[in-house]
Amino acid sequence: MIPTALPPEQLYLACNQDSFSFQTTDDLEALHDALGQERALDAIGFGIRMAHDGYNLYVLGPAGSGKHTTVSQVLEREAKGRPRPDDWCYVNNFDDPRKPRALRLPPGMGARLRRDMEHLVEELQTSIPALFESDDYRSRLQEIEEELNQRQEEAFKELQKEAEEVGVTLLKTPRGFAFAPVRDGEVISPDEFNKLPKDEQERIEKAVGGLQEKLQKILRQVPQWQRESRGKVKELNSRVTMYVVGSLLDEVRKTYADLPVVLEYLQAVQKDIIDNVDDFRPQEKNPMQMLGLPVGMEQGSSLRRYVVNVLVDHGTSEGRPVIHEDNPTYQNLVGQVEHLAQMGALVTDFTLIKPGALHRANQGYLIMDVRRLLIQPYAWEGLKRALVAGKINIESLGQILSLVSTVTLEPEPVPLDVKVVLLGDRMLYYLLHHYDPDFRQLFKVAADFEDDVDRRPDNNRVYTRMLATMIRRHQLLPFDRSGVARVMEHGARLAGDAKKLTAHLESLVDLLREADFQARQEERGVVGAVQVQAAIDAQVRRADRIRAKVYEAIHKGTVLIDTAGERPAQVNGLSVIQLGNFIFGQPSRITATARLGDGKVIDIEREVKLGGAIHSKGVLILSSLLANRYGGNQPLSFSASLVFEQSYGQVDGDSASVAEFCALISALIGVPVRQHLAVTGSVNQHGRVQPIGGVNEKIEGFFDVCAARGLTGDQGVVIPAANVRHLMLRRDVVEAAAAGRFHVWAVETVDEALELLTGRSAGEPDEAGHYPEDSLNGLAARRLAELTELRKKFSAAGKGEENNDE
Amino acid sequence: MSEPDRGAERAVKRVLVTLDPYGQGVDALRAAAGIAADLEAELLGLLVEDIDLVRLAELPFAREIDIFTDDTEPLGGTRMKHDMQLQADRLRRMLATAAGQRRVPWQFRVTRGRVIDELMGRFQEFDLLILGQVRRPLVRRLKLAVRDRRQSRVPAPAGHRPVQPVMVLYHDSPASRRALATARRLARETQRPLMVVLPLNPAAVVRELERQVMAWLREQRQQARFAYLGDESIAAVAQLTRREHGGGLVVGRDVFALDGPGLSSLLEQLECPLVLVN
Incomplete structure (x- = not known):
């Protein structure tokens, strides 16, 4: 039997405007949840609450389906009520400056420690020079010097006395010293010497020889005396410095009494200050200057080693961090050690360690686009290494690839506890799942976004609220019922199913914007079906050259x-x-x-x-x-x-x-x-x-x-x-x-x-x-x-x- | 006081600086060149080769103890002559550089004899004498030598470098007024503070001297500290200079009886350059 043609109502499922309870979208409440994405939302909720390793998320779905917005909203909500993560700082390792130490501090304490250390150094720069300029110190130093002088003087005086007794004087020569026989305050001339009796000549020669030996002996003893004096000065300096440093550091210690890592660090600081007290005194101009610029980071900045490099500061954060890394290069992920160019050389220290997205997102969430991540050299490998190891190791690509062998910093790794949320299309998910065994272990949770939602009365109502939310977010003119109905009909067309509505939010936003444009062109205050249709027609018109x-x-x-x-x-x-x-x-x-x-x-x-x-x-x-x-x-x-x-x-x-x-x-x-x-x-x-x-x-x-x-x-x-x-x-x-x-x-x-x-x-x-x-x-x-x-x-x-x- | 002083400064036409063959002497030389330039005077560098060294070198048993190695080496006339020539060349170059930088006319002379005798012989020819540490007793020479070798100085903490003022002995005499003006120039030239040393007694005289000096300093916009001498002997001056870590002592010719022994005694006791103003 030959079938009959389909009736017109089967060719197009119109949206019944009369079923709407609003006049324009201004009357509708905002929608905060994603429509029809219950499966994906459940997966996201599971992933972010699952505390075990490897339960990172891959959110699948076509571009423009609102994955990013939805995931961000969910994570922001989740993060807000959670405790703030700890601060992370890098400080100098006084035992091995090549390996800066990482300090974990309660939120806000990192910045406070930095301020305290800045204040401490400022205080020391004033109080240490003052102490060393004090009369007390100078007199004690003078005592040590006098003691040395006295020892030397006694030895030299004895020598002088002995020389005078035998009629000999000491002369300064171009290269050293020499003893010479004198008569009437003048050195005997060779002629006079030759006229002396032989035994007198021998006596003088013998006396000069003996004096020379004694002088040599004294000269050899002097360095030992000087070493002893230097030791005493050093001990004096230590005691004097300790007097200032100890009291100032005790004040700082009170704040961090329940933080053993900080106390340990402060102890190291104290020892270093005492050992290098000269750094706190006015320095002479460094002769190593070129073109008026200081050469070397130590110039005028030797006190940088007491700086606290606050890598991550959560002092003002609210809840856990939700970090969006738009440019997930290797360095932007794991951080880097920057360098300063000085006179053609690159120099660095722990203050130039910069955090990566993993540092900022630690104890929180990191959202990235998987395609952008994969096209950055070594970024994917770097991320996996950090997740597998459970720590962030700041290494340059040169180090990883063994391309450079220059000495550089090896910062202490920071323990990593982060939920990584990758956003991408399905093809990449399945490719990664198939070809990368690490991926399966590290991204166990897939949140698959629906392409469309059922066109049911209840969904229709929520859909209109979703459209209203978009309209408000993008500051568009309100849509009347006919406009909303036409958008929904087009949503069904985009879904390729009269009983479905598209979930491709970007296409809908584009249509809303373009309909708004049409309405504004017509100087209308509300967008209707005519403007929506005009926008659809214009879209087709712009794209259909080949079809024509x-x-x-x-x-x-x-x-x-x-x-x-x-x-x-x-x-x-x-x-x-x-x-x-x-x-x-x-x-x-x-x-x-x-x-x-x-x-x-x-x-x-x-x-x-x-x-x-x-x-x-x-x-x-x-x-x-x-x-x-x-x-x-x-x-x-x-x-x-x-x-x-x-x-x-x-x-x-x-x-x-x-x-x-x-x-x-x-x-x-x-x-x-x-x-x-x-x-x-x-x-x-x-x-x-x-x-x-x-x-x-x-x-x-x-x-x-x-x-x-x-x-x-x-x-x-x-x-x-x-x-x-x-x-x-x-x-x-x-x-x-x-x-x-x-x-x-x-x-x-x-x-x-x-x-x-x-x-x-x-x-x-x-x-x-x-x-x-x-x-x-x-x-x-x-x-x-x-x-x-x-x-x-x-x-x-x-x-x-x-x-x-x- | 300012008018006569200016007249006196303008009268300075010749500055003598003794060249220390064993010291660095660069700072003193630069200061001398600066003062000479300021006064538009001629600078004469004088090197006195010690006659005792020449005699010593000719003695058959003469040996030299190397200050850096403690070893002894035989001395000889030829070697001594050679070493003295090298010293003279080096000092001549230093003088030429210092004077050339300030565009000062200069002369370099080498004489042989005893330093004090040579200075006393030439003193009247010059308006200003800048004397380095040209004569030191045995013990001080040895101390300085062992201090300087191998950088073995006792480590005075960095920053603890006493500021070395330019000190000037001031009496109410024309030469001491010129000495004060010269000291101010020297302080400015070497960027050091100025210290005016006054006799402590009698009190009325001291107050008057203070008033005079302060008035003049205000006029010159110059700051200075005062120090006082209870005893005006050479020994007391030397002691004060050492205690204050003096970087130079400026003295008017009429302050002390600076005849041969007096000048010799002062030079032996001072650890800084002496500037004599005629």
């Missing part, structure tokens, strides 16, 4: 599509083309040929490698259907060819298999096919028609071609019955259908499609499986039987000729 070119080619006859008359073995199929975000339908001519053969159906698209795997599968199913339906106990003795005429690109999908079946039967039995119809749908081996995608665009594509030539009233499209629920056709198509100028038929079997396309009965098989003779199936079965007989004859004739030859 394709339809123009059909209209001009360059691409051959008949929309009237009948042709055997020729069927109008329908395909969809997606260019960016724009999808449109395009009619295609499918033709078939049939001849005596061995049952093989040749897919020409496949033969020339223009057919995809799914298309090939469709053709093979078709062959199987033919064999199942008409083969019976005999082999199929025909060969057939199928082709998309004037198709020069890739063809994929099985949505043309109904059309191909009809073309094949027509070719087999020579019954003509109506060209004012187009057909879409896939078929299974038993002849059942199955749903396909893009049904709205396909119908509209054939409608546009027919409309351009003038609607005749008998034109229309045959679609799978299962696709009726997806129909959200354009208003002009629906109007044409309502006026009887265009039709849409829904079929469940290929027989129904055959009957619509040929106007003849397909025929039902009797109990023996035989079709009525004049039905399409009966004709097909008879033709196949004829071909089988013909093949037998050919086969027998061939054998006879072979025997004759023998």
